[in-house]
Amino acid sequence: MEKNEWMEQITDIVRACGEIILQADRGKGCIDEKAGHANFVTTYDRKVQQELQGRLLEILPGAVFVGEEEDRHAAVAEGYAFIVDPIDGTTNFIKDYHMSAISVGLARDGERYMGVVYNPYLNEMFTAVKGQGAYLNGEPIHVSSEPLSNGVVLFGTAPYYEELNRRSFEMAYDYFKRALDVRRSGSAALDLCSVAAGRAELFFELRLCPWDFAAGSLIVEEAGGKVTTAEGGALSLNMPCSVIATNGLE
Ligand code: IPD
Ligand code: CA
Ligand code: CA
Numbered sequence: 001m002e003k004n005e006w007m008e009q010i011t012d013i014v015r016a017c018g019e020i021i022l023q024a025d026r027g028k029g030c031i032d033e034k035a036g037h038a039n040f041v042t043t044y045d046r047k048v049q050q051e052l053q054g055r056l057l058e059i060l061p062g063a064v065f066v067g068e069e070e071d072r073h074a075a076v077a078e079g080y081a082f083i084v085d086p087i088d089g090t091t092n093f094i095k096d097y098h099m100s101a102i103s104v105g106l107a108r109d110g111e112r113y114m115g116v117v118y119n120p121y122l123n124e125m126f127t128a129v130k131g132q133g134a135y136l137n138g139e140p141i142h143v144s145s146e147p148l149s150n151g152v153v154l155f156g157t158a159p160y161y162e163e164l165n166r167r168s169f170e171m172a173y174d175y176f177k178r179a180l181d182v183r184r185s186g187s188a189a190l191d192l193c194s195v196a197a198g199r200a201e202l203f204f205e206l207r208l209c210p211w212d213f214a215a216g217s218l219i220v221e222e223a224g225g226k227v228t229t230a231e232g233g234a235l236s237l238n239m240p241c242s243v244i245a246t247n248g249l250e
Contacts, residue, residue: 020047038091040090044086057082060082063080064076068086069086080113088101088189088190101119105210110237115215134222143246144200148201151202152201158207161207171206179202192243196219224248
């Protein structure tokens with residue numbers, strides 16, 4: 001089937017790009033600063049993105065390509081669009097913390113259609129196609145059926161948006177009191193996959209960009225979970241928004 005052939009090709013490309021991350025020579029010379037608190041880009045973010053762009057567009061030559069490290073981001077509207085974060089968890093990558101992922105979303109006519117999130121350190125490949133379930137290394141995954149009171153809550157600190165930092169920690173404190181504990185991994189894409197795989201019950205972050213969640217949010221939904229903005233609305237693939245992903249029991 002056409003779409004599964006694409007999935008195989010996309011996962012092959014993503015796995016090959018994972019090797020670039022694993023083999024990286026992470027010296028100070030490869031790091032540049034971007035706008036916002038502690039916001040960095042490395043030569044490897046750029047290298048992985050360039051590789052993804054070239055190879056993904058060979059599969060779908062007419063597709064729009066939106067990659068985090070581009071200067072200007074194309075709009076996601078009609079037709080196919082790849083929405084890509086070459087390294088989600090760049091600070092972790094710089095620190096050699098082994099908690100980073102390549103995230104590739106594919107939208108069709110403005111709707112999330114396919115998602116691939118790969119953690120090369122653990123060789124964990126999370127995948128989903130709209131309406132066809134979610135998988136980890138080819139095995140079906142499902143969100144947990146634990147209530148929040150018996151759950152683990154993941155959160156992102158919205159690190160690049162100072163005005164949201166305090167509220168993020170206040171919300172985390174609130175969830176901490178209602179759940180077993182909280183975690184902060186440093187990769188929103190992997191946090192979403194952790195909810196999808198039933199390793200955590202809820203993830204929230206008060207501002208993320210489409211490349212952070214395009215793939216992971218579909219993986220959560222296909223694993224039986226629910227993803228909305230903090231206000232309960234639909235996520236946008238064209239602008240930053242807040243994200244709350246749950247196992248559907250909240
Ligand atoms: C970041 C990570 C982090 C989240 C930030 C993201 P980056 O992505 O997902 O966990 O808290 O909001 O921007 O910058 O490492 O690609
Ligand atoms: Ca990211
Ligand atoms: Ca990134």
